[in-house]
Amino acid sequence: xxxxxxxxxxxxxxxxxxxxxxxxxxxxxxxxxxxxxxxxxxxxxxxxxxxxxxxxxxxxxxxxxxxxxxxxxxxxxxxxxxxxxxxxxxxxxxxxxxxxxx
Amino acid sequence: xxxxxxxxxxxxxxxxxxxxxxxxxxxxxxxxxxxxxxxxxxxxxxxxxxxxxxxxxxxxxxxxxxxxxxxxxxxxxxxxxxxxxxxxxxxxxxxxxxxxxxxxxxxxxxxxxxxxxxxxxxxxxxxxxxxxxxxxxxxxxxxxxxxxxxxxxxxxxxxxxxxxxxxxxxxxxxxxxxxxxxxxxxxxxxxxxxxxxxxxxxxxxxxxxxxxxxxxxxxxxxxxxxxxx
Numbered sequence: 001x002x003x004x005x006x007x008x009x010x011x012x013x014x015x016x017x018x019x020x021x022x023x024x025x026x027x028x029x030x031x032x033x034x035x036x037x038x039x040x041x042x043x044x045x046x047x048x049x050x051x052x053x054x055x056x057x058x059x060x061x062x063x064x065x066x067x068x069x070x071x072x073x074x075x076x077x078x079x080x081x082x083x084x085x086x087x088x089x090x091x092x093x094x095x096x097x098x099x100x101x102x
Numbered sequence: 103x104x105x106x107x108x109x110x111x112x113x114x115x116x117x118x119x120x121x122x123x124x125x126x127x128x129x130x131x132x133x134x135x136x137x138x139x140x141x142x143x144x145x146x147x148x149x150x151x152x153x154x155x156x157x158x159x160x161x162x163x164x165x166x167x168x169x170x171x172x173x174x175x176x177x178x179x180x181x182x183x184x185x186x187x188x189x190x191x192x193x194x195x196x197x198x199x200x201x202x203x204x205x206x207x208x209x210x211x212x213x214x215x216x217x218x219x220x221x222x223x224x225x226x227x228x229x230x231x232x233x234x235x236x237x238x239x240x241x242x243x244x245x246x247x248x249x250x251x252x253x254x255x256x257x258x259x260x261x262x263x264x265x266x267x268x269x270x271x272x273x274x275x276x277x278x279x280x281x282x283x284x285x286x287x288x289x290x291x292x293x294x295x296x297x298x299x300x301x302x303x304x305x306x307x308x309x310x311x312x313x314x315x316x317x318x319x320x321x322x323x324x325x326x327x328x329x330x331x
Contacts, residue, residue, distance in 0.1 A: 003143050006170035006177075010160050011150035013174065014181035018153075019206040021188015022197070033319065038190040040287050040315035042214060045183045046275040047288035048295025048311030049155060053268035056299050058162065069265035070272060077276045084122040090269030095262030 069094030112225045116216050116232035123154075123212050123270055124240025129263040130157055131248020132255055137165030141249050148245035152238065153210050156181040158267065172303075179309055186312075187214040194218070194226045208234030215274040283318060290314035 054070045055061055072093035076086040127148060134144040139161060147157045156177040163173035188209045194217060197205055208230070217230040255261065279285050295311035302310065 002170045003139055003164055006160060006164060006174045007143060007146055007150070009170065009174035010147075010156060010177040010181075013178040014151050014153055014156055014184070015207060017178075017182050017185040018188055018209040019203060021185035021209060022192045022202045022206050023199075024189055024192065033323075035193075037315055037319060038186060039218075040284065040319065041183070041186045041312055042190075042211070042218075043275065043278050043284050043287050044291035044312045044314040045186075045308060046211065046271050046278070047291040048308045048314075050268045050271040050275060051292040051296045052299060052308065053271065054265075055296055059300050061296065061299060065262070066265045066268065069262060070268055073265075073269040073272050077273060083118045083273055084125075086273045087122050087126065087266055087269045090265040090272075091262040093262070094265035095260065098260060098262065 065094045065097035066090075068097040107221065107225065109224070109228055112220055112228045113232050115219065116229045117236055119212050119216050119274075120233045120236025121240060124237045125244055126154070126263075126266045126270060127241035127244035128248040128251075129258060129266050130154065130161075130241075131245040131250075132252045132258045132263065133158065133248075134161045134245075135249040135252040136258065137161045139164065141246075144249045145242065145246055148242045151177070151181075152207055152241070153181050153184060154241075154267065154270075155211075176303070179306060182309065183211075183312065184209050187211070190214065191217060191226075191230065194223065195230060196223065205230075205234075208238065210237075211271070211274055212237060215278075219277060283322065287314045287318045290318060 050070070054066050055063065069090040069092075073086050073090040076089040081089070130148065131144055134147065134157070135141065139147075147160065151157050151160070159180050160173050160177035163176050164170070168176075188206070191209060191214060192202070195205070213230050213233045216233040217226045220226045220229045258264065275288065279288060291311040291314040294314060295307050298307035298310055
């Protein structure tokens with residue numbers, strides 16, 4: 001039951017913020033500073049999420065096989081590999097590093 | 103408006119992202135049922151929440167024994183970024199008001215990244231719709247398959263599937279790092295996001311990291327103002 005409560009709250013909350021973003025009047029974004037800010041926010045969020053999901057387990061920081069996997073993904077990106085290949089490189093190298101005891 | 107790229111190229115980009123990320127729903131299905139949620143709960147999350155980071159956060163918090171309200175709060179905080187994506191998208195998509203409640207469910211990292219990469223409104227709309235549809239269908243399908251296959255696959259970390267999430271984020275981020283300001287914002291966000299992780303409640307560090315964007319803009323504006331005198 002607790003899980004269903006959490007799921008319902010998350011579903012309603014997440015949908016509401018998605019909709020709120022779309023419903024704000026377009027005029028609110030006409031100022032150059034606001035436009036610049038809206039463009040930079042995803043950069044900050046994606047960078048933070050990438051780092052957190054690579055170097056943390058819950059709230060504990062750690063360096064493990066995922067770092068090797070992400071390094072492989074970064075190399076794939078520099079080589080202009082397609083999206084699926086970038087993700088596959090991360091998964092394969094992470095699994096390989098773990099198999100080798102990393 | 104510039105001539106832009108052909109529709110087929112936009113569709114190809116959108117399918118690439120939609121399929122790759124859609125397939126990673128498998129990792130979510132496995133993680134969720136492995137963490138103790140039922141098949142129905144796992145599928146309900148992908149259908150109704152449909153924003154990967156929040157789903158993973160909720161499942162992790164519940165598996166760790168967190169109460170439903172704290173767990174939902176963490177997932178909600180992670181989902182708040184979608185409001186900022188929506189702000190940007192509503193301007194580019196220019197959707198009629200009646201369509202916005204339908205489009206809202208697809209306002210996530212991946213659809214935003216694909217849509218923002220398109221040079222024309224037509225491209226933005228095609229990119230958003232194709233990515234959203236592909237991702238929604240595949241993410242839910244692979245969530246179901248992952249939940250069903252959780253027992254067969256055993257330890258998902260041994261398969262390296264926990265690296266899929268951050269790799270997806272990195273692949274979305276890379277094309278956005280076009281200038282010094284973007285790289286500075288990303289660097290500061292990494293320091294804030296990782297540095298605050300051990301001290302703030304789950305979900306908050308990523309929101310504080312978002313402040314890197316206004317902080318860098320403010321610092322540059324301040325410096326430019328002084329330099330102009």
